[in-house]
Amino acid sequence: MGKWSFFLFFLCLSLVFTAKSWGAETIPKARTMAELAARYDSSSCRECHEEIYEQWENSLHARSLYGTGRTAPTIITSIEKGLKRWPYSGVKDTKDIKVKHLMICAKCHLPQLDEATDDVAREIVETLYTWKRAIQEGNDDLADEMEEKLNSLNIGCLVCHQKKAIIHPWVDGPVDRKAVYGSKSYEHDFEKFPMVKKAPALGESIFCGQCHGLGPNFELEHPSQCATLYGSYLYAYIPEGGHEKCQDCHMKKSGLGHDMQAYRDENMIKMALQVDVDAMSYFWRKNKEEGIIPLAVVNVEILNKAGHVIPDG
Ligand code: HEC
Ligand code: HEC
Ligand code: HEC
Ligand code: HEC
Ligand code: HEC
Numbered sequence: 491m492g493k494w495s496f497f498l499f500f501l502c503l504s505l506v507f508t509a510k511s512w513g514a515e516t517i518p519k520a521r522t523m524a525e526l527a528a529r530y531d532s533s534s535c536r537e538c539h540e541e542i543y544e545q546w547e548n549s550l551h552a553r554s555l556y557g558t559g560r561t562a563p564t565i566i567t568s569i570e571k572g573l574k575r576w577p578y579s580g581v582k583d584t585k586d587i588k589v590k591h592l593m594i595c596a597k598c599h600l601p602q603l604d605e606a607t608d609d610v611a612r613e614i615v616e617t618l619y620t621w622k623r624a625i626q627e628g629n630d631d632l633a634d635e636m637e638e639k640l641n642s643l644n645i646g647c648l649v650c651h652q653k654k655a656i657i658h659p660w661v662d663g664p665v666d667r668k669a670v671y672g673s674k675s676y677e678h679d680f681e682k683f684p685m686v687k688k689a690p691a692l693g694e695s696i697f698c699g700q701c702h703g704l705g706p707n708f709e710l711e712h713p714s715q716c717a718t719l720y721g722s723y724l725y726a727y728i729p730e731g732g733h734e735k736c737q738d739c740h741m742k743k744s745g746l747g748h749d750m751q752a753y754r755d756e757n758m759i760k761m762a763l764q765v766d767v768d769a770m771s772y773f774w775r776k777n778k779e780e781g782i783i784p785l786a787v788v789n790v791e792i793l794n795k796a797g798h799v800i801p802d803g
Contacts, residue, residue, distance in 0.1 A: 517667065520606045520607070521610065523610055523617070523642065523643060526603070526605065526606050526610055526643060527642040529605070529648075530602050530646050530653075531648075532552075532647040532648070534680075538679070538680065542747065542748045543647075545746065545747045545749035546646075549748065549749045549750050549751065551644065551750065552646070554645045555599055555614070555643055561599065562621060562622075565595055565618060566618055566622060568594070569587065569615065576712075579591065584615050587608075587611050587612055589607070589608055589610070589611045592611045592614065592615075594710055594712060594713075594714035597710065598701035598702075598703070601649060602643075602653055603643075614640075614643070618636075620632070620636050621640065624636060650692075650697075651671050651672065651692075652665060652667070652671060653665065654697070655671035655689035655697075656671070656689060657691045657696060657700065658690075658691075668683060668684065669684075669686065671686070671687050671688070671692060672686045672688070674686070674688050693735070694735060694737075695720070695723060695736045697736075698720065699720035699723070699736075702720040702736075702802075703715075703716060703717035703718040703719055703721060703802075704718065704720055704721040704724075717803045718799075718803075719799060722802075723797050723798040726798070726799070727797045732797055739796070743761065745757070752800075753801070762794065762795060762796045763793065763794065764793040764795055765790065765791070765792050766791040766793075767789070768789040770786065770787050771786045772784075772787075
Protein backbone atom coordinates (compact mmCIF):
# COMPACT_ATOMS: atom_id res chain seq x y z
CA MET A 491 0.00 0.00 0.00
CA GLY A 492 1.26 3.40 -0.94
CA LYS A 493 1.25 6.50 1.22
CA TRP A 494 -2.02 7.70 -0.26
CA SER A 495 -4.04 4.57 0.30
CA PHE A 496 -2.86 4.52 3.91
CA PHE A 497 -3.99 8.09 4.26
CA LEU A 498 -7.37 7.34 2.69
CA PHE A 499 -7.78 4.28 4.87
CA PHE A 500 -7.28 6.32 8.03
CA LEU A 501 -9.44 9.11 6.69
CA CYS A 502 -12.31 6.65 6.13
CA LEU A 503 -11.76 5.04 9.51
CA SER A 504 -11.87 8.38 11.25
CA LEU A 505 -14.98 9.36 9.29
CA VAL A 506 -16.68 6.14 10.40
CA PHE A 507 -15.77 6.87 14.01
CA THR A 508 -16.86 10.49 13.80
CA ALA A 509 -20.14 9.48 12.20
CA LYS A 510 -20.71 6.90 14.91
CA SER A 511 -20.09 9.14 17.86
CA TRP A 512 -21.98 11.92 16.15
CA GLY A 513 -24.98 9.68 15.56
CA ALA A 514 -25.00 8.47 19.13
CA GLU A 515 -24.61 11.72 21.01
CA THR A 516 -25.75 14.64 18.96
CA ILE A 517 -28.60 15.36 16.63
CA PRO A 518 -28.05 16.82 13.18
CA LYS A 519 -27.97 20.61 13.16
CA ALA A 520 -30.98 22.41 11.74
CA ARG A 521 -29.92 24.46 8.70
CA THR A 522 -32.84 26.87 8.45
CA MET A 523 -35.25 28.60 10.81
CA ALA A 524 -38.03 26.49 9.29
CA GLU A 525 -36.16 23.27 10.08
CA LEU A 526 -35.56 24.32 13.67
CA ALA A 527 -39.18 25.47 14.02
CA ALA A 528 -40.43 22.13 12.67
CA ARG A 529 -38.30 20.20 15.16
CA TYR A 530 -39.87 22.13 18.06
CA ASP A 531 -43.31 22.63 16.59
CA SER A 532 -46.08 22.73 19.20
CA SER A 533 -49.02 22.65 16.79
CA SER A 534 -49.16 18.83 16.71
CA CYS A 535 -49.85 18.88 20.46
CA ARG A 536 -52.88 21.13 20.09
CA GLU A 537 -55.31 18.46 18.94
CA CYS A 538 -55.25 16.62 22.26
CA HIS A 539 -54.01 19.29 24.66
CA GLU A 540 -56.22 22.10 23.38
CA GLU A 541 -56.69 24.06 26.60
CA ILE A 542 -53.00 23.90 27.53
CA TYR A 543 -52.08 24.94 23.99
CA GLU A 544 -54.33 27.99 24.14
CA GLN A 545 -52.96 28.99 27.53
CA TRP A 546 -49.40 28.59 26.31
CA GLU A 547 -50.14 30.50 23.10
CA ASN A 548 -51.05 33.57 25.17
CA SER A 549 -47.86 33.46 27.23
CA LEU A 550 -44.57 35.18 26.49
CA HIS A 551 -43.00 31.73 26.19
CA ALA A 552 -44.83 31.46 22.84
CA ARG A 553 -42.95 34.49 21.50
CA SER A 554 -39.68 34.45 23.32
CA LEU A 555 -37.66 36.25 20.62
CA TYR A 556 -40.26 38.96 20.11
CA GLY A 557 -41.62 39.21 23.66
CA THR A 558 -43.91 42.15 24.26
CA GLY A 559 -42.22 43.86 21.33
CA ARG A 560 -39.19 44.77 23.43
CA THR A 561 -37.13 41.61 23.08
CA ALA A 562 -36.56 41.82 19.32
CA PRO A 563 -35.27 45.42 19.34
CA THR A 564 -33.13 44.71 22.41
CA ILE A 565 -31.41 41.85 20.61
CA ILE A 566 -30.68 44.30 17.77
CA THR A 567 -29.27 46.78 20.31
CA SER A 568 -27.07 44.03 21.77
CA ILE A 569 -25.68 43.47 18.28
CA GLU A 570 -25.24 47.15 17.35
CA LYS A 571 -24.07 48.54 20.69
CA GLY A 572 -22.48 45.34 21.97
CA LEU A 573 -21.16 42.67 19.63
CA LYS A 574 -20.17 45.06 16.82
CA ARG A 575 -18.34 47.44 19.16
CA TRP A 576 -16.55 44.91 21.31
CA PRO A 577 -13.06 44.60 19.81
CA TYR A 578 -12.62 40.84 20.28
CA SER A 579 -16.18 39.58 19.61
CA GLY A 580 -15.33 38.63 16.02
CA VAL A 581 -18.38 40.58 14.85
CA LYS A 582 -17.75 43.56 12.58
CA ASP A 583 -20.81 43.03 10.44
CA THR A 584 -24.09 41.16 10.97
CA LYS A 585 -22.73 38.57 8.49
CA ASP A 586 -20.17 37.56 11.14
CA ILE A 587 -22.78 36.53 13.67
CA LYS A 588 -22.66 32.93 14.78
CA VAL A 589 -24.77 30.81 17.11
CA LYS A 590 -22.34 31.50 19.97
CA HIS A 591 -22.96 35.23 19.66
CA LEU A 592 -26.74 34.91 19.83
CA MET A 593 -26.40 32.41 22.69
CA ILE A 594 -25.83 35.32 25.13
CA CYS A 595 -29.59 35.81 24.73
CA ALA A 596 -30.72 32.47 23.29
CA LYS A 597 -29.42 30.53 26.29
CA CYS A 598 -32.83 31.39 27.78
CA HIS A 599 -34.86 33.02 25.01
CA LEU A 600 -34.28 30.14 22.53
CA PRO A 601 -32.15 27.36 24.06
CA GLN A 602 -32.70 25.05 21.05
CA LEU A 603 -30.54 27.39 18.96
CA ASP A 604 -27.61 25.22 20.06
CA GLU A 605 -29.02 22.63 17.65
CA ALA A 606 -28.70 24.93 14.64
CA THR A 607 -25.95 25.99 12.24
CA ASP A 608 -24.53 29.50 12.08
CA ASP A 609 -26.70 30.01 8.98
CA VAL A 610 -29.75 29.87 11.25
CA ALA A 611 -28.22 32.50 13.56
CA ARG A 612 -27.73 34.75 10.53
CA GLU A 613 -31.26 34.05 9.26
CA ILE A 614 -32.66 35.11 12.65
CA VAL A 615 -30.59 38.30 12.56
CA GLU A 616 -31.74 39.03 9.01
CA THR A 617 -35.36 38.51 10.09
CA LEU A 618 -34.89 40.89 13.04
CA TYR A 619 -33.39 43.62 10.84
CA THR A 620 -36.01 43.18 8.12
CA TRP A 621 -38.69 43.48 10.82
CA LYS A 622 -37.13 46.68 12.14
CA ARG A 623 -36.79 48.20 8.65
CA ALA A 624 -40.40 47.28 7.80
CA ILE A 625 -41.61 49.08 10.97
CA GLN A 626 -39.57 52.17 10.07
CA GLU A 627 -40.92 52.19 6.53
CA GLY A 628 -44.48 51.62 7.69
CA ASN A 629 -44.69 48.35 5.75
CA ASP A 630 -47.14 46.61 8.12
CA ASP A 631 -47.57 43.47 6.02
CA LEU A 632 -43.84 42.77 5.93
CA ALA A 633 -43.47 43.62 9.64
CA ASP A 634 -46.27 41.16 10.50
CA GLU A 635 -44.71 38.51 8.29
CA MET A 636 -41.33 38.91 10.01
CA GLU A 637 -42.92 38.95 13.48
CA GLU A 638 -44.67 35.69 12.64
CA LYS A 639 -41.41 34.20 11.38
CA LEU A 640 -39.65 35.18 14.62
CA ASN A 641 -42.49 33.67 16.62
CA SER A 642 -42.17 30.36 14.79
CA LEU A 643 -39.18 29.89 17.09
CA ASN A 644 -40.20 29.89 20.74
CA ILE A 645 -40.22 28.15 24.09
CA GLY A 646 -42.75 25.58 22.99
CA CYS A 647 -44.07 22.37 24.49
CA LEU A 648 -41.00 20.33 23.55
CA VAL A 649 -38.52 22.86 24.93
CA CYS A 650 -39.97 22.37 28.42
CA HIS A 651 -41.26 18.80 28.06
CA GLN A 652 -38.17 17.43 26.35
CA LYS A 653 -35.07 19.58 25.83
CA LYS A 654 -34.97 21.23 29.28
CA ALA A 655 -36.89 18.50 31.11
CA ILE A 656 -33.90 16.62 32.50
CA ILE A 657 -31.71 18.77 34.70
CA HIS A 658 -29.45 16.02 36.08
CA PRO A 659 -28.67 13.73 33.12
CA TRP A 660 -25.88 11.92 35.02
CA VAL A 661 -28.58 10.60 37.36
CA ASP A 662 -31.69 10.52 35.20
CA GLY A 663 -30.04 9.72 31.88
CA PRO A 664 -29.83 11.75 28.68
CA VAL A 665 -32.96 13.19 27.07
CA ASP A 666 -34.84 10.69 24.93
CA ARG A 667 -35.85 12.53 21.76
CA LYS A 668 -38.69 10.11 21.13
CA ALA A 669 -40.40 10.87 24.44
CA VAL A 670 -42.18 13.75 26.09
CA TYR A 671 -41.47 14.30 29.76
CA GLY A 672 -44.11 14.67 32.46
CA SER A 673 -44.97 13.76 36.04
CA LYS A 674 -44.64 10.00 35.59
CA SER A 675 -43.84 7.33 33.00
CA TYR A 676 -46.56 5.79 30.84
CA GLU A 677 -47.49 5.24 27.22
CA HIS A 678 -48.30 8.43 25.36
CA ASP A 679 -51.30 8.25 23.09
CA PHE A 680 -49.33 9.85 20.22
CA GLU A 681 -47.26 7.79 17.79
CA LYS A 682 -44.71 10.56 17.13
CA PHE A 683 -43.70 10.54 20.80
CA PRO A 684 -44.92 7.17 22.03
CA MET A 685 -43.74 7.52 25.64
CA VAL A 686 -44.27 9.92 28.49
CA LYS A 687 -41.22 9.69 30.71
CA LYS A 688 -40.79 11.01 34.20
CA ALA A 689 -38.99 14.34 34.60
CA PRO A 690 -38.23 14.40 38.34
CA ALA A 691 -37.84 18.19 38.58
CA LEU A 692 -40.55 19.43 36.19
CA GLY A 693 -42.76 20.48 39.09
CA GLU A 694 -39.89 22.12 41.01
CA SER A 695 -38.65 25.70 40.98
CA ILE A 696 -35.23 24.62 39.71
CA PHE A 697 -36.91 23.71 36.42
CA CYS A 698 -37.92 27.33 35.79
CA GLY A 699 -34.62 28.46 37.31
CA GLN A 700 -32.80 27.13 34.24
CA CYS A 701 -33.89 30.25 32.35
CA HIS A 702 -35.12 32.65 35.01
CA GLY A 703 -31.61 33.54 36.02
CA LEU A 704 -29.20 33.45 38.92
CA GLY A 705 -27.01 36.37 37.86
CA PRO A 706 -24.28 36.69 35.24
CA ASN A 707 -24.11 33.67 32.94
CA PHE A 708 -20.48 32.80 33.64
CA GLU A 709 -20.54 29.59 31.62
CA LEU A 710 -20.83 31.57 28.38
CA GLU A 711 -17.71 32.64 26.50
CA HIS A 712 -18.82 36.23 27.19
CA PRO A 713 -21.18 36.41 30.21
CA SER A 714 -24.50 38.25 29.84
CA GLN A 715 -27.10 39.08 32.45
CA CYS A 716 -30.83 39.55 31.99
CA ALA A 717 -33.24 37.76 34.31
CA THR A 718 -31.98 37.13 37.86
CA LEU A 719 -35.21 36.28 39.61
CA TYR A 720 -34.39 32.67 40.44
CA GLY A 721 -31.41 33.97 42.41
CA SER A 722 -33.62 36.13 44.59
CA TYR A 723 -36.07 33.24 44.99
CA LEU A 724 -33.25 31.03 46.31
CA TYR A 725 -31.39 33.58 48.40
CA ALA A 726 -34.15 35.87 49.67
CA TYR A 727 -37.58 34.22 49.44
CA ILE A 728 -36.63 30.75 50.70
CA PRO A 729 -34.42 31.99 53.59
CA GLU A 730 -37.28 34.32 54.64
CA GLY A 731 -39.47 31.25 55.07
CA GLY A 732 -41.16 31.21 51.67
CA HIS A 733 -42.18 27.72 50.70
CA GLU A 734 -44.08 27.96 47.45
CA LYS A 735 -42.76 26.91 44.09
CA CYS A 736 -42.90 28.91 40.87
CA GLN A 737 -45.53 26.46 39.59
CA ASP A 738 -47.71 26.93 42.72
CA CYS A 739 -48.08 30.67 42.21
CA HIS A 740 -47.82 30.98 38.44
CA MET A 741 -49.68 27.89 37.23
CA LYS A 742 -51.98 26.83 40.10
CA LYS A 743 -52.98 29.70 42.45
CA SER A 744 -53.17 32.08 39.51
CA GLY A 745 -55.52 29.66 37.75
CA LEU A 746 -53.60 30.44 34.57
CA GLY A 747 -51.99 27.04 34.01
CA HIS A 748 -49.64 27.28 31.07
CA ASP A 749 -50.43 30.95 30.51
CA MET A 750 -47.71 31.97 32.94
CA GLN A 751 -48.08 35.69 33.55
CA ALA A 752 -46.80 38.53 35.70
CA TYR A 753 -47.90 42.13 36.27
CA ARG A 754 -49.79 42.37 32.99
CA ASP A 755 -52.39 40.11 34.60
CA GLU A 756 -54.66 41.73 37.18
CA ASN A 757 -54.80 38.70 39.46
CA MET A 758 -51.03 38.49 39.55
CA ILE A 759 -50.86 42.11 40.71
CA LYS A 760 -53.34 41.32 43.47
CA MET A 761 -51.17 38.37 44.48
CA ALA A 762 -48.04 40.49 44.35
CA LEU A 763 -48.63 43.29 46.78
CA GLN A 764 -50.09 43.70 50.20
CA VAL A 765 -50.78 47.38 50.71
CA ASP A 766 -51.67 48.67 54.18
CA VAL A 767 -52.67 52.27 54.44
CA ASP A 768 -53.11 54.12 57.68
CA ALA A 769 -54.18 57.76 57.48
CA MET A 770 -55.17 60.52 59.87
CA SER A 771 -55.95 64.16 59.40
CA TYR A 772 -55.43 67.00 61.80
CA PHE A 773 -55.72 70.75 61.84
CA TRP A 774 -52.79 73.05 61.98
CA ARG A 775 -52.88 76.73 62.46
CA LYS A 776 -50.16 78.08 60.19
CA ASN A 777 -50.46 81.82 60.52
CA LYS A 778 -53.00 84.59 60.70
CA GLU A 779 -53.38 85.04 56.93
CA GLU A 780 -53.78 81.43 55.90
CA GLY A 781 -55.60 80.39 59.01
CA ILE A 782 -56.26 76.77 59.79
CA ILE A 783 -55.17 74.32 57.11
CA PRO A 784 -55.92 70.62 57.18
CA LEU A 785 -52.91 68.33 57.18
CA ALA A 786 -52.75 64.60 56.79
CA VAL A 787 -50.40 61.87 57.84
CA VAL A 788 -50.48 58.84 55.57
CA ASN A 789 -48.50 55.73 56.29
CA VAL A 790 -48.29 53.28 53.41
CA GLU A 791 -46.73 49.91 53.92
CA ILE A 792 -46.16 47.86 50.79
CA LEU A 793 -45.20 44.25 51.16
CA ASN A 794 -43.91 42.21 48.23
CA LYS A 795 -45.67 38.86 48.37
CA ALA A 796 -44.19 37.50 45.14
CA GLY A 797 -41.62 34.77 45.56
CA HIS A 798 -38.78 36.99 44.41
CA VAL A 799 -37.76 40.56 43.65
CA ILE A 800 -40.02 42.59 41.39
CA PRO A 801 -39.53 43.87 38.82
CA ASP A 802 -36.91 41.66 37.20
CA GLY A 803 -34.93 41.74 34.00
C1 HEC B 1 -53.35 12.05 19.99
C2 HEC B 1 -53.44 12.78 21.24
C3 HEC B 1 -52.19 13.42 21.80
C4 HEC B 1 -51.28 14.24 21.13
C5 HEC B 1 -51.27 14.63 19.67
C6 HEC B 1 -50.33 14.67 22.13
N1 HEC B 1 -50.67 14.14 23.35
FE1 HEC B 1 -49.68 14.44 25.09
N2 HEC B 1 -50.96 13.22 26.08
C7 HEC B 1 -52.10 12.67 25.52
C8 HEC B 1 -52.84 11.98 26.57
C9 HEC B 1 -54.17 11.26 26.40
C10 HEC B 1 -52.08 12.11 27.77
C11 HEC B 1 -52.45 11.55 29.13
C12 HEC B 1 -52.65 12.60 30.17
C13 HEC B 1 -53.64 13.67 29.82
O1 HEC B 1 -54.78 13.35 29.47
O2 HEC B 1 -53.29 14.86 29.91
C14 HEC B 1 -50.92 12.89 27.41
C15 HEC B 1 -49.93 13.25 28.29
C16 HEC B 1 -48.90 14.13 28.02
C17 HEC B 1 -47.89 14.56 28.96
C18 HEC B 1 -47.71 14.07 30.37
C19 HEC B 1 -48.36 14.90 31.41
C20 HEC B 1 -48.11 14.32 32.77
O3 HEC B 1 -47.38 14.94 33.53
O4 HEC B 1 -48.64 13.23 33.06
C21 HEC B 1 -47.10 15.45 28.33
C22 HEC B 1 -45.90 16.17 28.91
C23 HEC B 1 -47.59 15.57 26.99
N3 HEC B 1 -48.68 14.75 26.83
C24 HEC B 1 -47.00 16.39 26.05
C25 HEC B 1 -47.39 16.40 24.71
C26 HEC B 1 -46.68 17.16 23.71
C27 HEC B 1 -45.48 18.04 23.98
C28 HEC B 1 -47.31 16.91 22.53
C29 HEC B 1 -46.92 17.43 21.17
C30 HEC B 1 -45.56 17.17 20.73
C31 HEC B 1 -48.40 15.99 22.80
N4 HEC B 1 -48.40 15.70 24.13
C32 HEC B 1 -49.28 15.50 21.84
C33 HEC B 1 -52.48 12.74 24.21
C34 HEC B 1 -51.80 13.40 23.20
C1 HEC C 1 -36.37 27.65 28.33
C2 HEC C 1 -36.33 28.81 29.19
C3 HEC C 1 -37.50 29.06 30.12
C4 HEC C 1 -38.07 28.19 31.01
C5 HEC C 1 -37.71 26.72 31.27
C6 HEC C 1 -39.10 28.92 31.69
N1 HEC C 1 -39.14 30.21 31.22
FE1 HEC C 1 -40.45 31.67 31.77
N2 HEC C 1 -39.70 32.91 30.36
C7 HEC C 1 -38.57 32.67 29.63
C8 HEC C 1 -38.29 33.82 28.79
C9 HEC C 1 -37.11 33.95 27.84
C10 HEC C 1 -39.31 34.76 29.05
C11 HEC C 1 -39.45 36.15 28.45
C12 HEC C 1 -39.82 36.15 27.00
C13 HEC C 1 -39.86 37.58 26.45
O1 HEC C 1 -40.77 38.33 26.85
O2 HEC C 1 -39.00 37.92 25.67
C14 HEC C 1 -40.18 34.14 30.05
C15 HEC C 1 -41.32 34.75 30.56
C16 HEC C 1 -41.99 34.29 31.69
C17 HEC C 1 -43.03 35.01 32.39
C18 HEC C 1 -43.63 36.34 31.98
C19 HEC C 1 -42.84 37.49 32.53
C20 HEC C 1 -43.48 38.82 32.22
O3 HEC C 1 -42.74 39.82 32.21
O4 HEC C 1 -44.69 38.89 31.98
C21 HEC C 1 -43.39 34.26 33.48
C22 HEC C 1 -44.40 34.61 34.54
C23 HEC C 1 -42.59 33.05 33.44
N3 HEC C 1 -41.77 33.10 32.33
C24 HEC C 1 -42.67 32.04 34.36
C25 HEC C 1 -42.05 30.80 34.21
C26 HEC C 1 -42.25 29.69 35.10
C27 HEC C 1 -43.14 29.70 36.31
C28 HEC C 1 -41.50 28.65 34.62
C29 HEC C 1 -41.40 27.25 35.14
C30 HEC C 1 -42.65 26.50 35.23
C31 HEC C 1 -40.80 29.14 33.44
N4 HEC C 1 -41.17 30.44 33.22
C32 HEC C 1 -39.91 28.40 32.68
C33 HEC C 1 -37.81 31.52 29.63
C34 HEC C 1 -38.15 30.34 30.29
C1 HEC D 1 -30.52 33.80 32.08
C2 HEC D 1 -31.47 33.75 30.99
C3 HEC D 1 -31.59 34.95 30.06
C4 HEC D 1 -30.60 35.49 29.25
C5 HEC D 1 -29.18 34.98 29.06
C6 HEC D 1 -31.21 36.60 28.58
N1 HEC D 1 -32.52 36.74 28.98
FE1 HEC D 1 -33.80 38.25 28.50
N2 HEC D 1 -35.22 37.49 29.76
C7 HEC D 1 -35.11 36.29 30.42
C8 HEC D 1 -36.33 36.04 31.16
C9 HEC D 1 -36.61 34.81 31.99
C10 HEC D 1 -37.17 37.16 30.95
C11 HEC D 1 -38.58 37.32 31.51
C12 HEC D 1 -38.93 38.42 32.39
C13 HEC D 1 -38.05 38.77 33.53
O1 HEC D 1 -37.87 38.03 34.48
O2 HEC D 1 -37.54 39.87 33.46
C14 HEC D 1 -36.42 38.06 30.05
C15 HEC D 1 -36.89 39.29 29.60
C16 HEC D 1 -36.27 40.05 28.64
C17 HEC D 1 -36.80 41.29 28.10
C18 HEC D 1 -38.13 41.94 28.46
C19 HEC D 1 -39.16 41.12 27.73
C20 HEC D 1 -40.40 41.76 27.24
O3 HEC D 1 -41.10 41.04 26.49
O4 HEC D 1 -40.73 42.90 27.55
C21 HEC D 1 -35.92 41.72 27.13
C22 HEC D 1 -36.05 42.94 26.27
C23 HEC D 1 -34.83 40.75 27.10
N3 HEC D 1 -35.07 39.77 28.02
C24 HEC D 1 -33.76 40.80 26.23
C25 HEC D 1 -32.63 39.98 26.31
C26 HEC D 1 -31.46 40.13 25.46
C27 HEC D 1 -31.31 41.12 24.34
C28 HEC D 1 -30.55 39.19 25.87
C29 HEC D 1 -29.15 38.96 25.34
C30 HEC D 1 -28.28 40.08 25.31
C31 HEC D 1 -31.16 38.46 26.97
N4 HEC D 1 -32.42 38.96 27.19
C32 HEC D 1 -30.55 37.43 27.67
C33 HEC D 1 -34.02 35.45 30.43
C34 HEC D 1 -32.79 35.72 29.86
C1 HEC E 1 -42.21 26.97 30.18
C2 HEC E 1 -42.29 25.54 30.28
C3 HEC E 1 -43.49 24.81 29.74
C4 HEC E 1 -44.02 24.91 28.48
C5 HEC E 1 -43.59 25.83 27.35
C6 HEC E 1 -45.07 23.92 28.40
N1 HEC E 1 -45.18 23.26 29.59
FE1 HEC E 1 -46.50 21.77 30.03
N2 HEC E 1 -45.91 21.80 31.97
C7 HEC E 1 -44.85 22.55 32.46
C8 HEC E 1 -44.71 22.28 33.87
C9 HEC E 1 -43.68 22.91 34.79
C10 HEC E 1 -45.72 21.34 34.22
C11 HEC E 1 -45.95 20.70 35.56
C12 HEC E 1 -46.72 21.53 36.53
C13 HEC E 1 -46.66 20.88 37.90
O1 HEC E 1 -46.85 19.69 38.01
O2 HEC E 1 -46.41 21.59 38.86
C14 HEC E 1 -46.45 21.06 32.97
C15 HEC E 1 -47.53 20.17 32.88
C16 HEC E 1 -48.07 19.72 31.68
C17 HEC E 1 -49.04 18.65 31.54
C18 HEC E 1 -49.65 17.81 32.65
C19 HEC E 1 -50.37 18.52 33.70
C20 HEC E 1 -51.38 19.53 33.28
O3 HEC E 1 -51.12 20.74 33.52
O4 HEC E 1 -52.43 19.17 32.73
C21 HEC E 1 -49.30 18.52 30.21
C22 HEC E 1 -50.25 17.52 29.55
C23 HEC E 1 -48.51 19.51 29.51
N3 HEC E 1 -47.78 20.23 30.44
C24 HEC E 1 -48.49 19.71 28.15
C25 HEC E 1 -47.93 20.82 27.52
C26 HEC E 1 -48.16 21.19 26.13
C27 HEC E 1 -49.02 20.42 25.16
C28 HEC E 1 -47.45 22.32 25.90
C29 HEC E 1 -47.40 23.19 24.65
C30 HEC E 1 -48.67 23.73 24.19
C31 HEC E 1 -46.74 22.64 27.14
N4 HEC E 1 -47.08 21.73 28.09
C32 HEC E 1 -45.85 23.71 27.28
C33 HEC E 1 -44.04 23.40 31.75
C34 HEC E 1 -44.24 23.78 30.44
C1 HEC F 1 -45.42 33.29 46.23
C2 HEC F 1 -45.83 33.32 44.85
C3 HEC F 1 -44.75 33.34 43.80
C4 HEC F 1 -43.68 32.49 43.65
C5 HEC F 1 -43.25 31.37 44.57
C6 HEC F 1 -43.04 32.87 42.43
N1 HEC F 1 -43.65 33.93 41.85
FE1 HEC F 1 -43.14 34.90 40.15
N2 HEC F 1 -44.48 36.35 40.52
C7 HEC F 1 -45.45 36.28 41.48
C8 HEC F 1 -46.30 37.42 41.37
C9 HEC F 1 -47.51 37.71 42.25
C10 HEC F 1 -45.81 38.21 40.29
C11 HEC F 1 -46.38 39.52 39.73
C12 HEC F 1 -45.63 40.72 40.17
C13 HEC F 1 -44.93 41.46 39.08
O1 HEC F 1 -44.78 40.98 37.97
O2 HEC F 1 -44.51 42.59 39.34
C14 HEC F 1 -44.64 37.49 39.79
C15 HEC F 1 -43.83 37.94 38.75
C16 HEC F 1 -42.94 37.11 38.06
C17 HEC F 1 -42.22 37.48 36.87
C18 HEC F 1 -42.20 38.85 36.21
C19 HEC F 1 -41.20 39.74 36.93
C20 HEC F 1 -41.35 41.19 36.63
O3 HEC F 1 -40.47 41.78 35.98
O4 HEC F 1 -42.34 41.80 37.08
C21 HEC F 1 -41.53 36.37 36.47
C22 HEC F 1 -40.65 36.24 35.27
C23 HEC F 1 -41.77 35.33 37.46
N3 HEC F 1 -42.61 35.83 38.42
C24 HEC F 1 -41.24 34.05 37.45
C25 HEC F 1 -41.15 33.23 38.58
C26 HEC F 1 -40.29 32.09 38.71
C27 HEC F 1 -39.39 31.56 37.63
C28 HEC F 1 -40.46 31.59 39.98
C29 HEC F 1 -39.72 30.47 40.65
C30 HEC F 1 -38.27 30.59 40.72
C31 HEC F 1 -41.45 32.42 40.62
N4 HEC F 1 -41.84 33.40 39.73
C32 HEC F 1 -41.93 32.22 41.90
C33 HEC F 1 -45.60 35.29 42.42
C34 HEC F 1 -44.71 34.25 42.66
